[in-house]
Amino acid sequence: DGGITQSPKYLFRKEGQNVTLSCEQNLNHDAMYWYRQDPGQGLRLIYYSQIVNDFQKGDIAEGYSVSREKKESFPLTVTSAQKNPTAFYLCASSIPGSSYEQYFGPGTRLTVT
Amino acid sequence: AQSVTQLDSHVSVSEGTPVLLRCNYSSSYSPSLFWYVQHPNKGLQLLLKYTSAATLVKGINGFEAEFKKSETSFHLTKPSAHMSDAAEYFCVVSNTGTASKLTFGTGTRLQVTL
Numbered sequence: 001d002g003g004i005t006q007s008p009k010y011l012f013r014k015e016g017q018n019v020t021l022s023c024e025q026n027l028n029h030d031a032m033y034w035y036r037q038d039p040g041q042g043l044r045l046i047y048y049s050q051i052v053n054d055f056q057k058g059d060i061a062e063g064y065s066v067s068r069e070k071k072e073s074f075p076l077t078v079t080s081a082q083k084n085p086t087a088f089y090l091c092a093s094s095i096p097g098s099s100y101e102q103y104f105g106p107g108t109r110l111t112v113t
Numbered sequence: 114a115q116s117v118t119q120l121d122s123h124v125s126v127s128e129g130t131p132v133l134l135r136c137n138y139s140s141s142y143s144p145s146l147f148w149y150v151q152h153p154n155k156g157l158q159l160l161l162k163y164t165s166a167a168t169l170v171k172g173i174n175g176f177e178a179e180f181k182k183s184e185t186s187f188h189l190t191k192p193s194a195h196m197s198d199a200a201e202y203f204c205v206v207s208n209t210g211t212a213s214k215l216t217f218g219t220g221t222r223l224q225v226t227l
Binding site for chain 2: 004006040041042043044045048058088090092099101102103104105106107109
C-alpha cells in the first residue's frame with residue numbers, strides 16, 4: 001500500500017532537548033511538507049521541499065530544521081530554540097504544482113515539558 | 114496573498130439531515146480549492162477538489178461543493194448526515210505556480226446527533 005508514515009505517534013521530551021520527527025513516503029512524490037497544528041487553528045506550514053537536497057522555509061520555520069537527502073524521507077528536527085514546541089505535527093507529500101492535492105501522514109503528537 | 118475563512122467553527126446536525134459547511138476564499142488568481150476531513154488524532158483526508166473545471170465538484174462519502182466565483186465561496190454540502198461524518202473539516206486554497214503551498218482555514222467541527 002502506498003502512503004506516508006510518521007513515527008512515533010506520540011513523543012515526549014524535556015524542555016531544552018532537540019527532537020527529530022520521522023516522515024517517510026512511498027508515493028514517489030517529489031514534494032514534501034511539514035505542518036504544525038494547534039487547537040482551534042488550521043495547519044501552518046513549517047518547511048517544504050520540492051526536490052531532493054532542496055527545501056524552503058514556510059510561514060513558521062523559526063526553531064525548526066529539516067533535511068531532504070532522499071526522495072522518500074523528510075525528517076523534521078524541533079530544536080530547543082522553538083518556544084512552544086508542544087503541538088500535533090503533520091507531514092504531507094504531493095506532485096509539485098498548485099492543482100495537486102497533498103497526501104497526509106497520521107501525525108505525531110509532541111509534548112514538551 | 115490568499116486566505117480562507119470558514120464561517121462556522123462548530124456545526125451540529127441531526128443524523129439524516131443536510132450538512133452545510135461554509136467557506137469563503139480570497140485569492141488574486143484563479144485558485145485551486147480543496148476540502149479535507151480530519152478525524153480525531155488522525156491525518157487529513159481529501160474529500161474533494163476544484164481546479165477550474167466543473168464548478169460543482171463531487172467528492173467521497175456523498176459530499177459535494179460548488180465553486181461560486183461571484184461570491185468567492187466554496188461551501189461543502191451533503192444531503193444526509195451520518196454519524197461517521199462527525200469530524201473536523203478544513204477548507205483549503207492553493208496558490209498558483211509550481212509550489213503547491215496550501216492555506217488552511219481554521220476548521221469547522223461537525224457534530225452529528227441521533
